[in-house]
Amino acid sequence: MDIRKVKKLIELLEESGIAEIEIHEGEESVRISRGGSTAAPQTVISAPPIAASAPMQASGTTETSSDDYSDEGEVVTAPMVGIFYTSPGPDQPPFINKGQNIKTGDVLCIIEAMKIMNQIEADVDGKVVRILVENGDPVEYGQPLFVIAQS
Secondary structure, eight states: OOHHHHHHHHHHHHHHOOSEEEEEETTEEEEEEESSSSSOEEEEEEOSOOOOBSOOOOTTOOOOGGGOOTTTSEEEEOSSSEEEESSSSTTSOOSOOTTOEEOTTOEEEEEEETTEEEEEEOSSOEEEEEEOSOTTOEEOTTOEEEEEEEO
């Protein structure tokens, strides 16, 4: 990836106030995130695919304790800001449905960020208890997407 593109992404991050951004070009990916309000953005370049991560809360969110689903199972959160899609295309069935059993590595959804479609994969085996986001909704980094009861 061209260093000029990385510098431009850092500038866009600083101007927009977004906490983190991740871009994929072929097998290369770049994740740029702010360490804190006074720290300069950090740049990490990696190649592995994105997988849904363990429960985490984004700092500065306004979620209340009633949005805590951890007692129902594993909460899969958005690893990036973007648009949430339940299927690979408008005329295709969703990747998963409520009540469906899934395995580690199964695709749960797609998050579109800057015209790049990022598949979010399950990191646990289990049953889908809740789908917390509607198709086409914008999502924030750390926002809960799914609740999966581990098997």
